[in-house]
Amino acid sequence: MAPDPDAALMLAFQAGDESAFRALFEKHGRAMVAFCNHFVRDVARAEELAQDVFLKLHRSAARYRQAARFKTFLYRIASNHCLNELRRGEYAARREVERGGGAGSEPVDPDALAGGAASPEELLLASALGRAVQELLARLPEKQRAAFVLARLEGLAYDEVADVLETTVPAVKSLVHRATVAAATALASYMPAEEATS
């Protein structure tokens, strides 16, 4: 296994070096907000959840064993925490209210997605795409959603996702595939025309 500098920081923190913990938070804290936001669709709440994750990490440092890569250890805490949050039902109820507000999926011009500059139209489209993805995520079964977020949106390799979700690589392959097929259907209207029809 390649050396894991984050694991070294975690071990230093276990040995009492608080600055090592701060370094881990600075490196992963903001990424964790983005990760949590995939589950709760609310940046303020995602920030709280990400902070919770690092507080848990701070409390449970003694449980860390170097056998696990730090990233998978962190994502495992975060996935469990976010899924628990969803299970509490608080966000299911809130999503219903939001859907009632009719913010949903207005037709958009897919061509506006191309290119790097962020014009107001592109920002609007990115926002609409973001909502469509969040609605898709809300419909996916729990484990499929977690696998999809980790692999597709966070860029973890299948074996890392398997470690985080404590399952097998073939199971991850199946979960990610089914979720990607669901995404292809749900996001068809956002595809550039020539790709959507080819």
Added chain:
Amino acid sequence: MSHPTSELTAYLDGALAPAARAELEAHLAVCPACRAERDRLASTIGLLAQLPRAEASPTFEQRFHARLAAERTERTRRRGFLDRRDPIWRWLAPGLAGAAAAAAVVIHMGAERRDERFLAEHLDLFENYEMVESVDALERPEDVAVVAHLQDLVGR
């Protein structure tokens, strides 16, 4: 002809073994339907890669460090409180914890998988000594788990 569409996402993610990849590519060369599905999935993956990531607010780190400082102060305060308590508690705790652990094993062995999952999801209860103080009876699985680990907690 069977269509290996369930392999396409792993193929696009570069997660197929070389032999499986070669086999799939041979199939794609002769199957327009699978090529179309590959292209549809590839477009979806490309689209998702453009999704903007949520940005934390500028005060995110500052608020975290404030929460961490508050939690550490609280932990210190509670530890100080426990240290001042009657020493008999510290003599009795390991024995009580052992008895409770034995009871917990018996109860836990009979528990449903639902309870195991519940315990796993509430791991943080194990981490909070203060939670132990509020346990009056072994009524719920998480109470059992907390008491079962009392000795570990006392040793912290």
